[in-house]
Amino acid sequence: MLTNVATVIWDGLNPFEFGAACEAFGLDRSNDGHENIPVPAFAVCSPTPGAVRTSMGFSIEAPHDLGRVAEADLIVIPAMGHTTPETLPDGVAEVLWAGYDRGARLLTLCSGAFALGAAGLLDGHECTTHWMYTDKLQRLHPEAKVIPEVLYVDAGQIVTSAGTAAGLDASLHIWRQEYGAAVAAQIARRMVVPPLRDGGQAQFIDRAVVEPDTETFGSLLEWIVENLHEELDVPTLARRSLMSPRTFARRFRAETGATPHAWITGQRVLRAEQLLERSDRSVEWIAAETGFGNAATLRHHFTRVRGLSPQAYRKRFAC
Structure with a gap:
């Protein structure tokens, strides 16, 4: 069951996807009358605890180092820019592999998939990222099986999502798997999003992201x-x-x-x-x-x- 979540961040963090991770897994909803929704332990971790610079010019405080990731059964990597093996911070690949080896699930939001690719964890797995970057992800990691047209891919232990709101879709998918449709629907209602969206990001590729008529x-x-x-x-x-x-x-x-x-x-x-x-x-x-x-x-x-x-x-x- 989903009891302990760690999100791993470093300089260059995109704040929206980080916020989506906090919203999906870091809130105690019992005060809203949802006592039946579990509250996982939630930790923000970084290779260098303290102020983490975002892509928007402000900083977010990461109170934990990477040692805290060892306690997590779900490890979340928000959008962190186009990470390559050369730019992946020291220690990140090791904790991601350690989590994978012990059976933890790994969830990436948007371009967070590049971090798993840089660590070698996407090789042989189906995966996705924002449609603007799927070609680059496939080019950098030819052993990965990149699927451009979907909102998220569940490859068992590894769940990757497309851009922005698709991270919430993937997060709700994990809640649904762990605790059922009723709990996922309550969380979706609190976030004012559909509990399950149909279709995929292919609908956005030839035209900018526009709401359906x-x-x-x-x-x-x-x-x-x-x-x-x-x-x-x-x-x-x-x-x-x-x-x-x-x-x-x-x-x-x-x-x-x-x-x-x-x-x-x-x-x-x-x-x-x-x-x-x-x-x-x-x-x-x-x-x-x-x-x-x-x-x-x-x-x-x-x-x-x-x-x-x-x-x-x-x-x-x-x-």
């Missing part, structure tokens, strides 16, 4: 979530949107970053998670209620997305 599909998406048990194929949804199926599918993907099928499947899995956690209904009933039709189809999609069967998920996370 929610006026087009906002009411339809709400209707879909309320009617997951219905037949939700493209022709049906296109008719509701007064579009041809081809135009609907094209615009839906352009504005949400996912195909209609992928978006709906993601919502059905989320709803199945909630029902598995909060009810004692049979898997067959949940499959029908969420639109999967039968237990086998639910099991297929659920296991592919969550890495657990519905039964195993319920056993681990049932309230």
Whole structure:
């Protein structure tokens, strides 16, 4: 379980991603009425404790040295610039490898992936970073398997995320894995972000980061979530949107970053998670209620997305 988190920083730190790590793992939310959300021990560590200069010209205090990282079961590396083997501070590679060897998870936010690459920890692993830098990451670390189009990659012990808000997506993913969908949703609500975003950073590559036009599909998406048990194929949804199926599918993907099928499947899995956690209904009933039709189809999609069967998920996370 997630009990002890250390974030490792040094000069050149990007403050936004550091703040995202603090927000995701460093807050005690019990005063907000969320007594069920665990509070991991959280430490800010640096090769040279004290003032750490940020890329914005101000400094952040790091009270701990790298020895504190040995206690962590999650090690977070925020965006630290394009770290290379030559620029990685002394001692960082060693503590990252020590954490990996003892089974700790490593989470990078945005260009923090370059630190893992500089340490040699990305070799043979799928990974990502901000879309502007994926080519450079692949060029510097040819043994890594860089995936440019995703918001984050979970490669087991190593989780890498794309730019800015994708770090929160990856952090919520870790909370969801450790404590279930209900806890992750409560944390997301406190941060005023979606508990699970669909699509990927490919939607941002050819145009600057622009919010989807929610006026087009906002009411339809709400209707879909309320009617997951219905037949939700493209022709049906296109008719509701007064579009041809081809135009609907094209615009839906352009504005949400996912195909209609992928978006709906993601919502059905989320709803199945909630029902598995909060009810004692049979898997067959949940499959029908969420639109999967039968237990086998639910099991297929659920296991592919969550890495657990519905039964195993319920056993681990049932309230």
